[in-house]
Amino acid sequence: MMQVTVPYEEQEPPVPIAATRRATLFVSCIVDQIYPEIGLATAELLERQGVRVVVPDGLTCCGQMAFNAGFRAEAAHVATRTLERLRDGGDIIVPSGSCGAMIRHLYHELFAGTPQAALAEQVMHNTYEITEYLVDVLGVSDVGARYAGKIAYHDACHGLRFIGLGRQARTLLSHVADAEIVPLAGCEQCCGFGGLFALKQRAISEAMLADKLADIASTTCDLLVTGDASCMTQIAGGLSRRGSPVRARHIVEVLANSVDARRG
């Protein structure tokens, strides 16, 4: 590949724009532990728009895994602490439609009738997914990204159907210099990740992934881009197991020119 992207560490520091906005970045557990580059790229994108990024101490997880598995007490145990750390955080940005949907859509039910209900409503109201924040709140469509290659975009389900994402990502990708966005058949079809579904219903999850990989293989893309690290893990895991040359990346990695920053 002939990308002209520069690893994150070697990039120029963000252009100092008078920071009029402050935003709290909640990267999610999977990004924190497995893909820190995605968190750094998200921070960078925000800073380039003049947003001062704050990362509260001790943020871990939105609690979705337990909630989706039916373990509501365990989910509430985790989510309550997350709520406390997001209190008064202003705009809260997550690089994940899925964690965003958990907070915006499911915290209502999780905290209904509890002492945290009011705080949960406040946090729900303040939470944005990163592409949504860039396009709909900050009004940005060109973040100055460059990628010399062909990109296919997969609409991760929770962002697509519970937050209404998709348009924002396509707007941002359409302004990436040198990139060609190629259509992906079945781009709104689930990749089969589904959290613990991927383990508990392994065979179905694999069958769904196989359909997704076939759709990807029928494009000419060299980069599969999506907005959730979890779906990206599922798709990337399938691509690499099958020896595909296509790489899977989070959209912020493209937008922050850090597609090649990944170790390994």
Added chain:
Amino acid sequence: MATHSIAFHERVDRALDDGSLQTALSRATDRFVTNRANALALVDDFDDLRARGRAIRASALAQLDDVLVRLSERIEARGGQVFWASDGDAARQYIVELARARNVRTIVKSKSMASEEIHLNDALEAAAFTVVETDLGEYIIQLAGETPSHIIAPCIHKTREEISELFQQHLGMPATDDIPTMTRTARTVLRQQFLRADMGISGVNFGVADAGAVVVVENEGNARLTTTAPRIHVAVMGIERVCERLEDLGVLLQLLARSATGQKLSVYTSILSGPRRADEPDGPDEFHLILLDNGRSQIMGGDYAEALLCIRCGACLNACPVYQSIGGHAYGGVYSGPIGAILTPLLQPELRDVHKLPQASSLCGACQSACPVKIAIPDMLLRLRADAVAAGKADAIERIAMAGWSQAMANPALYRAGGKLASLGTRLLAREGRIGWLPPPLDQWTRQRDFPPFAPRSFTELWAERQRRSAGDGQ
């Protein structure tokens, strides 16, 4: 059915390994999804239509007692008879006794999921009646000795080649997979049954309270024959399938046809309001409406009440990537797909592994997006999962893992330590930046997928370092 006694995972594996099922499913669900999309494109604002449909259904359910009483009074006023069946037993018994009392021998049936739900055919056959399904798809699976695998397309799991073989075997049809020839063969056989039948049993798409009528929609004309040719018509209707006004049909029928088959309207829409009157040339001598509760009133007012809005169009099945992969039979209950994963645990709680059905979803939400009355299916699947955990049905290993997970995630020090451990472990297992094997139970992931190692340093650490660096730069 045999599927009831097999573990859910085994049913799934069988379905995924069944090449002909996979061919049939992908042909059919693709066609349904495309046709629906085309039909929706012709409506100015389908979302508005959905909202109106939902409001109509919700309003009827909010005053269900009254609406049903109005419906039954009007039907009785026209000489029809209404039987309130609290459960399947009561409904079966009423129909069997009626058939005996009227010296019925042959019964023709048009499509009815409610009759499937109460296993009506088994009861009628046990009482020595001849029962013939007349919907082509239902007829095919009756010949095959199977149950429907889809709400509106009962034999969606069969390829035309398999159907041809069935017809050759049972109807003496010459070898062909020409669809018109097969349809004609079935038509010839079924026409004789309509003429012979003493009783016709149908389902009901909508009861209409102010008209005192039931609506039956179909594309083959078999339901019209079933409800008018024999001397007795029995309509089986779930108590929730009712609307208040005839004009509601303007919305509901559009939603149903477009969502189900991608048609603007079904080919036949019959509005039936009782037995033949003296001045009418045809129609049955007797009309019986069975109002079937069978667990529905228990669902009213609870966490799953929204499921009763369902108009049984099957759009959520067609849209569901899980249904597309495993078909209807793997679900084990009468209703399959996303809505079946809710209804089956509620209506057939005795089935094996029924608590696992709500887990057979990636929660992608395609079902809710396709639903003509916007039922929040994923939210209810999540509640059913929580119910199963509360009822102690989670595996021990999962309970322990969740307890450990919640402690670690709620405690930053533990979380950091756990992260370090995972980072160390996964990096030891990784080759060239990817992990090809993880120990059980995580091997479920790595059978067909690689997994990435955890990062050497977490975002939290990298961020803290970056903050220190920029503070050091004097910024």
